[in-house]
Amino acid sequence: MGEAPGPASAFPGLTRLDHVGIACRDLDASIAFYRQTYGFEVEHEEVNEEQGVREAMLRINGTDDGGATYLQLLEPTRDDSPVAKFLERHGEGVHHIAFGTSDVARSAEGVGARGVRVLNPEPRAGTAGSRIVFLHPKDNGGVLTELVQTAH
Ligand code: CMX
Numbered sequence: 001m002g003e004a005p006g007p008a009s010a011f012p013g014l015t016r017l018d019h020v021g022i023a024c025r026d027l028d029a030s031i032a033f034y035r036q037t038y039g040f041e042v043e044h045e046e047v048n049e050e051q052g053v054r055e056a057m058l059r060i061n062g063t064d065d066g067g068a069t070y071l072q073l074l075e076p077t078r079d080d081s082p083v084a085k086f087l088e089r090h091g092e093g094v095h096h097i098a099f100g101t102s103d104v105a106r107s108a109e110g111v112g113a114r115g116v117r118v119l120n121p122e123p124r125a126g127t128a129g130s131r132i133v134f135l136h137p138k139d140n141g142g143v144l145t146e147l148v149q150t151a152h
């Protein structure tokens with residue numbers, strides 16, 4: 001707001017891969033698989049009714065911006081949710097990737113200025129009080145992409 005188009009569009013400001021979101025039918029089974037097979041532990045679990053998911057974040061590693069990278073396991077809580085629709089069409093698998101930023105609204109504006117459709121310019125509530133914006137997969141080489149700003 002109030003900024004010249006040049007600087008705003010020059011700001012993606014993305015500093016890490018925050019997570020890879022994986023659609024699954026049974027969250028507990030998926031958690032057990034990643035624990036037993038890869039040794040990843042759940043750092044956080046919650047239900048996000050707005051997004052229609054029950055989810056778990058499994059921490060993989062810290063990142064040089066002070067954040068971390070996770071696997072986000074997603075089980076749908078209702079049939080009309082994006083993850084339920086994805087499971088119906090594609091089955092279980094990688095659903096989206098998410099990049100971390102310190103200013104999600106500004107990052108979304110910067111990427112949007114490059115011609116990528118921003119699905120929710122007004123950031124929504126994500127995992128653990130984070131703020132999230134989604135970008136259309138059809139403008140991202142078939143990859144649903146999320147931008148995330150952690151709560152602290
Ligand atoms: N990755 C890649 N492509 C996808 C996709 C995904 N996750 N979801 C849908 N598509 C593709 C479909 O394959 C389809 O392509 P074709 O037309 O070539 O067959 C096209 O997009 C339309 O698919 P659709 O099933 O009709 O889905 P919608 O258009 O109704 O919705 C989307 C797609 C991305 C707009 C919707 O899922 C969305 O708004 N997602 C953002 C919210 C979200 O995913 N929340 C859950 C995660 C929460 C979190 O991470 O915290």
Ligand code: CO
Binds near residue numbers: 019021072096098146
């Ligand atoms: Co996500």
